[in-house]
Amino acid sequence: MKGTIRFSDVSKIFRWRGPRSRHETVKGALFHRKTHRRKSSSEQHVALDGIDLEVTPGEAVAVIGPNGSGKSTLLKLTGGILKPTSGTVEVAGRVTALIELGAGFHPEITGRENVVINGMLLGLGRREIEDRMQEIVDFADIGPFIDQPVKIYSSGMYVRLGFAVAVAADPDVLLIDEVLAVGDEAFTRRCLDRLARMRQRGVTMVLVSHDLDLVTSFADRALYLDRGRIVAEGPADAVAARYRSDAAGDSIRDDQPLPAREDDDETRWGNGDVEITGVEMFVGEKTSRLVPGGSPCSLHIQYSVHKPVEDFVFGIAWHRSDGTQVSGHNTDLAGFVPRRLATDGEMCCEYDSLQLAPGEYLVDVAVHARNGLAYDYWCDALKVRVTSEVDWPGVWSPPHRWRSTGPEWGKSDEYQRATPKDNDE
Amino acid sequence: MTVFRLLWRHRALIAVLVRRDLDARYRASVLGFFWSLLNPLLLLAVYAVVFTYIFSPRFPGGDPYPLFLFSGLLPWLFFSGAVLDGSATLIDNGPLLAKVMCPPDLFPAVTVFSHLIHHLLALPILLLAMVVSSAAGLHSFPWSFPLVVVALVPWLLTTGGAVFAISVLSVHYRDMRDLVGHLLNLLFFSSPIIYSLEGLQVPVMLHRVLTLNPLASLVTVYRDAVFVGRVSSPQLWLIAFAVGGVSWWLGTRIFAAYRETVVEAV
Numbered sequence: 001m002k003g004t005i006r007f008s009d010v011s012k013i014f015r016w017r018g019p020r021s022r023h024e025t026v027k028g029a030l031f032h033r034k035t036h037r038r039k040s041s042s043e044q045h046v047a048l049d050g051i052d053l054e055v056t057p058g059e060a061v062a063v064i065g066p067n068g069s070g071k072s073t074l075l076k077l078t079g080g081i082l083k084p085t086s087g088t089v090e091v092a093g094r095v096t097a098l099i100e101l102g103a104g105f106h107p108e109i110t111g112r113e114n115v116v117i118n119g120m121l122l123g124l125g126r127r128e129i130e131d132r133m134q135e136i137v138d139f140a141d142i143g144p145f146i147d148q149p150v151k152i153y154s155s156g157m158y159v160r161l162g163f164a165v166a167v168a169a170d171p172d173v174l175l176i177d178e179v180l181a182v183g184d185e186a187f188t189r190r191c192l193d194r195l196a197r198m199r200q201r202g203v204t205m206v207l208v209s210h211d212l213d214l215v216t217s218f219a220d221r222a223l224y225l226d227r228g229r230i231v232a233e234g235p236a237d238a239v240a241a242r243y244r245s246d247a248a249g250d251s252i253r254d255d256q257p258l259p260a261r262e263d264d265d266e267t268r269w270g271n272g273d274v275e276i277t278g279v280e281m282f283v284g285e286k287t288s289r290l291v292p293g294g295s296p297c298s299l300h301i302q303y304s305v306h307k308p309v310e311d312f313v314f315g316i317a318w319h320r321s322d323g324t325q326v327s328g329h330n331t332d333l334a335g336f337v338p339r340r341l342a343t344d345g346e347m348c349c350e351y352d353s354l355q356l357a358p359g360e361y362l363v364d365v366a367v368h369a370r371n372g373l374a375y376d377y378w379c380d381a382l383k384v385r386v387t388s389e390v391d392w393p394g395v396w397s398p399p400h401r402w403r404s405t406g407p408e409w410g411k412s413d414e415y416q417r418a419t420p421k422d423n424d425e
Numbered sequence: 426m427t428v429f430r431l432l433w434r435h436r437a438l439i440a441v442l443v444r445r446d447l448d449a450r451y452r453a454s455v456l457g458f459f460w461s462l463l464n465p466l467l468l469l470a471v472y473a474v475v476f477t478y479i480f481s482p483r484f485p486g487g488d489p490y491p492l493f494l495f496s497g498l499l500p501w502l503f504f505s506g507a508v509l510d511g512s513a514t515l516i517d518n519g520p521l522l523a524k525v526m527c528p529p530d531l532f533p534a535v536t537v538f539s540h541l542i543h544h545l546l547a548l549p550i551l552l553l554a555m556v557v558s559s560a561a562g563l564h565s566f567p568w569s570f571p572l573v574v575v576a577l578v579p580w581l582l583t584t585g586g587a588v589f590a591i592s593v594l595s596v597h598y599r600d601m602r603d604l605v606g607h608l609l610n611l612l613f614f615s616s617p618i619i620y621s622l623e624g625l626q627v628p629v630m631l632h633r634v635l636t637l638n639p640l641a642s643l644v645t646v647y648r649d650a651v652f653v654g655r656v657s658s659p660q661l662w663l664i665a666f667a668v669g670g671v672s673w674w675l676g677t678r679i680f681a682a683y684r685e686t687v688v689e690a691v
Binding site for chain 1: 445448449450518688
C-alpha cells in the first residue's frame with residue numbers, strides 16, 4: 001500500500017573517510033591493499049544497528065535523538081539515497097526528501113529552469129511540472145527572481161524555491177530533515193501550514209527535528225535514537241519527555257529534580273469520581289495536534305467512572321499560552337441534561353471549522369458537577385498548534401473577503417489571500 | 426545491458442540535464458554556442474601554425490596539413506573533453522546525489538552526451554572546410570564523409586566507458602583528477618592525431634607501441650572517412666569496434682562495482 005515504510009533489521013555501517021582513510025588516494029589503494037582488506041572494526045562507524053520500524057500510510061513519525069545518533073541516516077535510507085549494509089528497507093509510493101533544500105540547483109540557470117530539473121529528479125514528468133509551475137512560483141513567492149539565475153538568489157530564496165518544488169511533487173511519503181529551522185518566520189509558518197494540510201490529505205511523514213515542541217505537535221509517534229539504536233518508541237509526548245529528561249540528565253548531573261509532569265501538580269484537580277483518561281484532537285480520521293486553520297476537527301475525551309454520578313457536565317476551555325481566554329463550551333450550555341454517568345466512555349466535541357488564528361492553543365478539559373465541584377479538572381490537557389499561510393493577528397480568523405470598488409490596488413492577490421483556504425487540499 | 430535500459434528509462438531527464446549543461450556553460454558568455462565551434466578552431470590554428478612553421482613536419486601527414494590535423498583533433502576533443510569533465514561530474518553533482526534518489530549513472534551519461542552534441546555541432550564546420558578546400562583543388566572531396574556516423578559509434582562507446590570509469594574512480598580517489606590530465610596528454614601524443622602512422626620514421630619498437638594504442642584505430646577510421654576519403658580496412662573497423670566494446674564493458678563494470686558507495690564518498 002502506498003505510503004508504507006518498513007525497515008527490517010536494518011544496519012548501516014560507514015567506513016571511515018577523510019584524512020584517516022588509507023583508501024582515499026590511489027597511492028593508498030596500491031600500497032595499503034592488505035591493510036585495507038583486513039577491515040578492523042576501528043575503521044568503521046555503525047550509524048544504525050538493527051533497526052525495525054513500520055510506518056503505516058498517513059502516519060507522522062518523528063525521529064529524535066542527539067547529534068550523530070543516526071537520524072539523518074535513517075531518513076536517507078528511507079529515501080533510497082543510501083543503501084543499507086544489511087537488512088531490508090521497503091518504501092511504497094513516491095518519496096520526496098526535504099533535505100538540504102535547493103542543494104541541487106544549478107547556479108547558472110534560472111529558477112524556473114531549475115524547477116523543471118528538480119521536479120524531474122523528484123519523479124515528476126515534464127508536463128506535470130509545467131502544470132504545477134504557477135503553484136510552485138506562487139508558493140516560493142520570490143517575485144521576478146524566478147527568471148534570474150539561481151546564483152544571485154539569497155539563501156532564503158533558495159530554500160523557498162526548493163521547498164516549493166519538493167512539496168509540489170505530490171509525494172506519498174515526505175521526509176523532513178530540520179528544514180523548518182532555516183527559513184524566516186513567515187516562511188516557516190507557511191511551510192508548517194502546507195505540511196499540516198498534506199498530513200490531513202494522508203501523506204506519510206517522517207520528521208527529524210531537535211524542536212521537541214514541533215515534534216509533539218506534529219507527530220503521532222516518535223522514535224528516540226541513540227548511537228544507532230532505538231532507545232524508545234511510542235506516543236510523541238512520552239518519547240519526547242524521555243528524551244528531554246535524558247538530555248537534561250546529561251547536562252546537569254547534580255540536578256534539581258526534574259520539573260514534575262504536568263498532570264500531578266496544580267494543573268489538575270478533582271475528587272476522582274470520574275477520571276479523564278485521554279484527550280485527543282482528530283483532524284480528518286487521524287489524531288493530530290496540528291490543525292490547518294479553518295479545518296473541521298473534533299476533540300475526544302475518554303473517561304472512566306470510579307463512582308457513578310448523576311450530576312455532571314463535560315466542559316472544554318481554549319486559551320492561549322499567555323492566558324488569553326479564547327472560548328469555552330460545555331454540555332450544560334449546549335442543553336444536555338445529565339441523568340446518569342456510570343460506565344466508561346468517550347465524549348466528542350465536533351468543530352465544523354476551527355476558525356482560530358495561527359498559533360499555539362492550550363485546551364482544558366473537565367468533568368464537574370453543575371455547581372462547579374470538580375470530578376476531574378485538567379488544565380492544559382492538550383496543546384494544539386493551528387497553522388495558516390498568513391499570520392493573522394488576534395485569535396479569531398474567520399473566512400472573509402474584501403470587496404473594493406473605490407481605490408486601485410497594485411496587486412490583485414491581496415483579495416485572494418484574505419480568504420483563508422479551508423481544507424481544499 | 427542494464428545500463429542502456431536505465432539510460433533509456435531516464436531519457437527525458439538526461440535530455441533536460443544535457444540542456445542544462447549546455448545552457449549553463451554558455452549562459453553568461455557573449456558568443457554563446459559559437460564557442461563549441463570556436464574552441465576547436467582556435468586550437469587548430471595554434472597546432473597548424475606550430476607544426477607547419479615552427480617545427481617543420483618531419484612526420485608524414487596528409488595534405489593540406491591543417492585539414493588533416495582538424496579531422497584528427499575533432500574526435501579527440503570529444504573524447505578528452507568528456508573524460509576531463511567526467512572526472513568531476515559526480516563530485517560536482519554530489520549535493521544532488523545526496524538529496525534525491527536518482528541513479529548516479531545519469532551524470533557520466535550526461536557528460537558524454539553534451540560533449541557529443543558539441544562534436545556534432547562542429548561537424549558542419551569540418552564538412553564546410555572539406556568542401557571549400559576541394560573546390561579550391563587542394564585535394565579531392567572525401568565522398569566517404571557520411572561514414573562519420575558509423576565511425577562515431579566506437580568513439581562514443583570508448584568515451585562512454587572511459588567516462589563511466591573515471592567518474593566513479595575520481596570520487597573514490599581524489600588524485601584521479603590530476604592524473605587524468607597527464608594521462609590525456611600522454612594519450613594525445615601517442616595517438617596519430619598530429620601525425621600519421623603510415624610511413625612514420627621512428628624506431629620499430631616505438632612504432633609498435635604506437636600501433637598498440639587502442640585509440641589509433643579509432644582516429645584512423647574517423648580520419649579515413651572524413652578526410653582521406655576511403656573506407657578503412659575491415660580489420661581496422663573491427664579493432665575500432667572491439668576497442669569501443671571493451672572500453673564500454675570495462676567502464677560500466679567498474680562503475681557498477683563502485684556505484685553503491687558513490688553517495689557516501691561524494
